Amino acid sequence: MNAITITARRWSGGWELWNGNDIWTQVRTLAKARQQVIDYLDTMEEDIDHSTWNITIVPEIAQAAQVEQSAAASKLAEESARAASAASRKAVRALKDDRYSLADISYIMGLSRARVSQLANS
Template sequence: MTVYDVVAKRWEHGWELRIDGVGVTQSRTLARAERTVRDYLETLLGVSTDGATVVVRPDLGALGERVRQVRERTRAAQDAQRRAAVEAREVAQALRDEGLSVTDTAAVLGVSRGRVSQLVS
C-alpha cells in the first residue's frame, strides 16, 4: 500500500501541502487537504490514488504538542467511558441477580429506575 506523508503549513491564503518526495500544492482549508493532495498526485503522476493512504499532518508549532495531548486524552476518556458502561451493566445485573429490586438497584447505583432497566436489558 502506498502512503503519502504530507506536512501542512499555514500561510496567508490557506495551507501549503508538502508531499514527501513528490512536491508541493496548496489548499484553502485543511478539511480539503487530502482531496487536494489526491488530485495533485493523480494529475502529476497520472495514476489513481484510490488504494493509497494520504496522511496530512498540520505543522502547528508549539500548539501541535497540545493538540496531540488533547486528542490522546480524549481517546483515553472514550475508552474509559466504554469500560465504565460495560462494568455498569455487569454490576446492575449482579445486583438484580442478588435479588435487589429495580428501585433498590437504582438507589445503589445512583441512577434512575429506567436506567437500571436499560442496563440489564
C-alpha cells in the same frame, strides 16, 4: 495500499502541502487537503487510482503538543467510559440476579431507573 504523509504549512491564502522538501500544491482549508493531494497525484500519475491511498495530513502548528495531549486525554476518557459502562453492566446484572428491583438497583447505584434498565438489557 500506498501511504503518504504530507506536511501542511499555513500561509496567507490557506495551506501549502509539502512532501518532504518539495511543495506539491496548496489548498484553502485543511478539510480539503486530502482531496487536493489526490488530485495532485492524479495529475502526476494519471494511470493510478490514488483515492484509496492512506494520506495523512500533518499540520505544522505551534500547538501540536497541546493537540496531541488533548487527543490522548480524549482517548483515555473514552476508554474509561467504556470500562465504567462494563463495570456498571456487571454490577447491575449481579444485583438483578439477586432479584433486586430496578428501583432498588437504581437507588443502590445512584443511576436513573432508565439507565439501569439500559444496562440490564445490554
